Amino acid sequence: MKIWLGQGDNWTHLTHLTTCLWMVVALIHTGEVNLTKWAKYIPCRGQYAQSRQRRIRRWLGNPRINVHRLYKPIIQAALASWEDECLYLSLDTTQFWDEYCLIRLAVVHRGRALPLSWRVLKHSSATVAFREYHEMLVQAARYLPKAVKVILLADRGFIHTDAMSALRCLGWHYRIRLKSNTWLWRSTGGWIQPNSVHLACGEVRCFHTVKLHKQQWYGPVHVIVGRNPLNGELWVVVSDEPTTLKTLQEYGLRFDIEELFKDEQS
Numbered sequence: 600m601k602i603w604l605g606q607g608d609n610w611t612h613l614t615h616l617t618t619c620l621w622m623v624v625a626l627i628h629t630g631e632v633n634l635t636k637w638a639k640y641i642p643c644r645g646q647y648a649q650s651r652q653r654r655i656r657r658w659l660g661n662p663r664i665n666v667h668r669l670y671k672p673i674i675q676a677a678l679a680s681w682e683d684e685c686l687y688l689s690l691d692t693t694q695f696w697d698e699y700c701l702i703r704l705a706v707v708h709r710g711r712a713l714p715l716s717w718r719v720l721k722h723s724s725a726t727v728a729f730r731e732y733h734e735m736l737v738q739a740a741r742y743l744p745k746a747v748k749v750i751l752l753a754d755r756g757f758i759h760t761d762a763m764s765a766l767r768c769l770g771w772h773y774r775i776r777l778k779s780n781t782w783l784w785r786s787t788g789g790w791i792q793p794n795s796v797h798l799a800c801g802e803v804r805c806f807h808t809v810k811l812h813k814q815q816w817y818g819p820v821h822v823i824v825g826r827n828p829l830n831g832e833l834w835v836v837v838s839d840e841p842t843t844l845k846t847l848q849e850y851g852l853r854f855d856i857e858e859l860f861k862d863e864q865s
Contacts, residue, residue, distance in 0.1 A: 618658045667716070667738070674715060674742050678706070681744050687849065688715065688739070688771075689856040690732070690753040692725045700725055702732050704739050707752070707855040714859070715739045729759040736762075740769050750774060752853035758837070760817040767839065774850045777811075777835040783822060784810040793824045793835040801828035805842045823847060 618641075625637035638651040678686075687707045694700055700722035705712035716739040720731060743749060749771040753762075755778050766773050779794040783806060790813065796804055803825035810818030823842035825834045836842070836850050 615658065615661070618654060622655060622658070671742060674713070677713065678742065678744050681747055683708075683747075685748045685750055686743065687852050688749060688751045689853045690751055690757055691853070691856050692727060692756065694725050697723060700727060702727060702735065703856065703859070704732075704735055705856050705859060707852045710855055710858075712856040712859040715742060726756045729761045729765075732757075733762075733765060736765060736769065740771075748772065750849060752850055754853065760811070760815065763817065763820075763839070772839050774836055774838050774846055774853075776850065777822065777837050779833050779835055781811060781835065782813045784813075784816065784818070793822070794833060796824050798824065798826040798833075800826050800831050802826055803844065803847070807841055811837065 621641045622637065625640035626632070628640050629636045634652050634655050637655060641651040641655060643651045643654055688704055689707045689712060690702075690704050692700055692702050698721065700720045701717060702720070703717045704715045706715055707713075716735045718732065718735055720727065749769075751766055751771055751773045753773070753775045755776045758775050758777055758781075763773060763775070777793065780792050783791050783793070785791060785806060786808070791806075798804060803823055806822045806824070808819040809822055810816045811820060821838045821840060821842045823836050823838070823846050825847055826832070827834060834847065834850075836846055838846050
């Protein structure tokens with residue numbers, strides 16, 4: 600028996616749909632993505648748990664399953680009634696087993712992160728090049744509601760000038776952390792590095808209309824330098840808009856994606 604799913608030639612056997620439904624049941628019962636724990640909730644003629652796990656893995660490995668195409672209408676529906684003035688996106692990476700790198704772009708809202716787009720690379724480092732996530736940004740832009748201000752938040756590993764140029768083309772804004780030894784060009788004072796700025800704990804300083812990098816200038820941009828009042832750590836954030844104390848508050852929202860990564864790593 601076959602049933603119709605989607606458009607074109609996307610036919611599937613009823614058995615495939617049955618397996619999918621049992622996987623949903625298993626997910627509800629266990630509350631986590633764990634194939635070993637799912638096995639006891641999946642009916643199977645096989646006598647061993649390995650038989651159930653193989654059935655699940657075969658389903659997940661079906662090349663006809665296009666995750667992004669299935670997910671697109673779901674995320675669009677979730678964001679369709681967005682009422683806030685700004686929509687904050689957190690871009691980050693995490694590693695699994697020192698072998699795979701997950702690049703994730705997520706909407707941060709009320710302390711949590713809603714996955715927007717992602718990519719998994721066989722990559723031994725959490726640092727990735729711009730070419731590895733450029734298409735993710737373009738893809739994500741298609742999912743977002745119109746007439747909403749979008750601000751991307753990212754850590755030091757994403758301070759690529761190509762990325763900032765791409766964000767400008769998308770009409771997005773950004774708050775990206777800089778390395779403390781980044782060179783900044785000021786028209787009134789020449790070159791300076793943030794780690795040479797003397798600040799007391801809790802003190803901040805803003806530099807407006809500056810350029811980044813000695814070898815390949817980029818700008819104008821705006822930078823805020825602040826020293827953490829608790830541990831004295833130096834924080835440097837670059838923005839395409841004039842920086843204020845709110846810039847650091849906005850950048851702090853980036854960490855909401857950490858809970859999502861912890862859930863997945865568990």
